[in-house]
Amino acid sequence: MEQKKDNSSEWQPRIVAFLCxxxxxxxxxxAGVSRFSYPANVRIVRLPCSGRVDPMFVLKSFERGADMxxxxxxxxxxxxxxxxxxxxxxxxxxxxxxxxxxxxxxxRFKMSWVSAAEGAKWSALIGKITEExxxxxxxxxxxxxxxxxxxQ
Amino acid sequence: MTVVASxxxxxxxxxxxxxxxxxxxxxxxxxxxxxxxxxxPAFVRTADSVAGLVFDDLCLPNLAVYLTKNEIRAMGxxxxxxxxxxxxxxxxxxxxxxxxxxxxxxxGVRCGGVGRPRLAKCGACEMHDPQGCDVVVGEPVKxxxxxxxxxxxxxxxxxxxxxxxxxxxxxxxxxxxxxxACRQVCxxxxxxxxxxxxxxxxxxxxxxxxxxxxxWNVARALHLTGRCVGCGECERVCPMNIPLGTLNLKMxxxxxxxxxxxxxxxxxxxxxxxxxxxxxxxxxxx
Numbered sequence: 001m002e003q004k005k006d007n008s009s010e011w012q013p014r015i016v017a018f019l020c021x022x023x024x025x026x027x028x029x030x031a032g033v034s035r036f037s038y039p040a041n042v043r044i045v046r047l048p049c050s051g052r053v054d055p056m057f058v059l060k061s062f063e064r065g066a067d068m069x070x071x072x073x074x075x076x077x078x079x080x081x082x083x084x085x086x087x088x089x090x091x092x093x094x095x096x097x098x099x100x101x102x103x104x105x106x107x108r109f110k111m112s113w114v115s116a117a118e119g120a121k122w123s124a125l126i127g128k129i130t131e132e133x134x135x136x137x138x139x140x141x142x143x144x145x146x147x148x149x150x151x152q
Numbered sequence: 153m154t155v156v157a158s159x160x161x162x163x164x165x166x167x168x169x170x171x172x173x174x175x176x177x178x179x180x181x182x183x184x185x186x187x188x189x190x191x192x193p194a195f196v197r198t199a200d201s202v203a204g205l206v207f208d209d210l211c212l213p214n215l216a217v218y219l220t221k222n223e224i225r226a227m228g229x230x231x232x233x234x235x236x237x238x239x240x241x242x243x244x245x246x247x248x249x250x251x252x253x254x255x256x257x258x259x260g261v262r263c264g265g266v267g268r269p270r271l272a273k274c275g276a277c278e279m280h281d282p283q284g285c286d287v288v289v290g291e292p293v294k295x296x297x298x299x300x301x302x303x304x305x306x307x308x309x310x311x312x313x314x315x316x317x318x319x320x321x322x323x324x325x326x327x328x329x330x331x332x333a334c335r336q337v338c339x340x341x342x343x344x345x346x347x348x349x350x351x352x353x354x355x356x357x358x359x360x361x362x363x364x365x366x367x368w369n370v371a372r373a374l375h376l377t378g379r380c381v382g383c384g385e386c387e388r389v390c391p392m393n394i395p396l397g398t399l400n401l402k403m404x405x406x407x408x409x410x411x412x413x414x415x416x417x418x419x420x421x422x423x424x425x426x427x428x429x430x431x432x433x434x435x436x437x438x
Contacts, residue, residue, distance in 0.1 A: 055374055056347070056355050059367055063357075076430060086428035093433050094377055094406060094425075098370065101309065101402050103318025112438035125438055141318065143363035 013133035015042040015068045015126075016061040020050045020085070023074035023115045030119030038126040041133070042070070049073065051084025055095040058109060062142050068108050068133040075113040085113070107132065108139055159261055159290035163233065164202040166259050166287045170231040171199045175286075176257045177228025180215045181205040189268075193218065197227065207233070207290065209266045214383040216241040216339035219251050231257035235266070236279025240381035240416025241339040247419050248379075250342060260285030264293035273384055276302040284419070302382075303405055305398040327392040328365040330358065334372065334386035334396055340379050347371055369399070377403040378424040381416035 019025040025046050031038060047053065050073025058069045071092060073085040092111055100106045110129055114122050163181070170176040183194030183204055190212040194204050216238050218224045234242060239260060245251045260282030265274030280293050309317055332348070335341045348356045348368060356371060357364035372386075373396075380400045387397035407413045410433055411424040 056367070056371060059370060060353075060355065063363055063367070076434075083428055086430070086432065087425070089432055089434065089437070090425060090428055093410075093435060094403065095374065096436075097406055098373065098377075098399075098403065100314075101317065101399070102321045102366075102370070103312075103314050103316070105314065110438060111436070129438075143361070143366060145357075145363060 011138065013041050013067040013130060013136075013138075014065055015070060015130060015133055016066040017042050017044050017070040017072060017126075018047055018050070018053050018057060019044055019114075020052075020073040020080070021046055021048050022080035023078060024050075024072035024112070024122070026116035027072075027114040027118045027122045030116065031123045032119075034119045036119055036123035038123040039130040041130045042126050049079065049081050049084035050088040051079075051081065051086075053088055053092065055091065058092075058095065062108070062139060063145055065144055065146050067136070067139045068110065068129060070110040070112065070129060072112045072114050075115055078115060104142065105136070105139075107136060108142075159207040160205070162289035163207050163259065163261060164205050166289055167196060167202045167205055167231065167233075168199040170257050170259070171197070171202075175229065176231035178224065179205070179231040179233070179259070180218050180224065181233040181259075182207060182211040182213070182215075195224070195227070205233070207261050209264075209268065211235070211261075211263075212266050212271075212388060214238045214241055214337075214339055214385045216245065217337060217385070219245060219256060220339070220342040229255055229257070231259055233259045233261060234282060234285065235261055235263040236277065236282045237263075237273060237381065237383050238339075239279065239282045239285065241383055243416040243419045243421075244340055244379055244381060245342075247421055247423070253419070258282075258285040258287075260288040262288065262290035262293050271384060272301050272304070273382055303401060305395060306402045306405060309398065309402075322362065324394050325365045325369050326362050327394055328360060328369065329392060330360045330364065330368065331391060333389045333391065337385045337389045338376070339383070339385075340376060340381075341372075347375075369394075369396070372396075373399045373403055376400055378407050378411075378413065379415055380404055 019028060028044060050071055053071050061069045073088055079085040096106050096109055099109060112125055167179040170179060179196040181194050181196060182191035184206050185192055191206060191210045193213055193215055196202055196204055215232050219230060219232060246253055262281050282288060356367040382401060382404055384397045387395060390396055407424050413424050
């Protein structure tokens with residue numbers, strides 16, 4: 001399961017991004033309409049708010065083959081629901097600390113604030129973390145259930 | 153068998169009084185039966201059976217767990233025997249509005265430490281004399297000279313490299329047989345429907361393989377972050393001897409360091425994950 005005989009192209013990291021509807025999703029959208037290119041390695045999941053993110057989402061993503069997970073929301077003070085991003089920050093900072101304590105590579109879990117006006121930031125951010133994910137390689141140390149891996 | 157006579161006598165008195173005065177229909181305490189290593193719980197419902205209650209240094213279980221069990225609640229008003237550490241769990245149940253203070257009689261016991269040998273938590277105990285109970289029994293105790301060994305296991309793991317830590321936890325969590333004894337014994341795991349029982353979607357794979365075990369133990373520890381009072385019952389009952397308490401302590405210390413919060417010190421505190429501050433920790437947010 002470690003190595004595939006996929007010789008058509010090199011290995012590509014899979015990044016799952018949980019974005020809040022109001023800022024980061026709009027930021028990613030802006031990147032698109034502004035024609036800023038960014039790697040296609042990121043799979044976006046749109047949520048009402050970063051406060052919706054349960055750490056179980058992150059674990060589940062890793063289980064199902066994500067090499068990196070990103071949670072992005074509105075900048076502090078800008079949450080559409082006033083405080084969802086603050087709650088997300090508390091929860092997810094603790095979660096990342098727990099990952100570190102367990103020895104699960106915390107570099108695999110990213111958080112960011114991207115506003116609806118920051119299409120350029122989004123594009124640069126995805127470029128940067130995709131490079132990092134590529135350098136880290138497949139997250140095989142995590143006990144993954146690699147589903148759909150062999151699909152052509 | 154070294155039964156602390158004074159505590160046991162006054163405990164039985166208090167229990168009998170709670171029943172005869174109609175304040176409680178059942179007294180949840182420690183019984184004389186049970187194994188050699190700890191006292192099993194006893195549920196006393198008549199004043200003339202209080203002789204079945206005892207208190208000594210084998211009274212390990214945290215009886216606060218029974219306050220949320222339906223079959224015990226069905227007996228009527230409850231009185232519960234609590235050591236200082238157990239009282240912290242009761243405080244969390246009160247602050248989370250799971251129990252109502254006026255429905256519960258708290259019989260506190262002064263406790264100088266339990267377990268043979270003494271549990272690590274007893275060395276760091278600051279609750280020898282439980283505060284805010286309806287009645288407190290037992291002689292005042294002198295705190296035993298204890299080490300500050302509470303976080304020793306946490307520190308040991310933190311000194312390891314990331315690879316060593318994962319190797320360690322992979323081995324430990326790999327042992328889990330998913331009996332959920334840790335959940336059943338935890339006074340704060342009172343959800344009527346636990347996340348492991350949810351199947352659409354299934355958050356935690358139920359087979360005892362590493363993937364499901366990591367998900368379960370991470371979920372358990374996260375749901376207790378900012379709530380766990382460190383009673384250590386999960387670790388005590390774990391048949392596979394997984395150091396669950398170490399993970400809980402790590403998170404508890406984090407809450408103390410980040411939010412100056414120690415769970416269960418009073419019934420009207422506000423848990424860290426129900427609050428926020430604009431200047432909260434913001435490490436590595438891109």
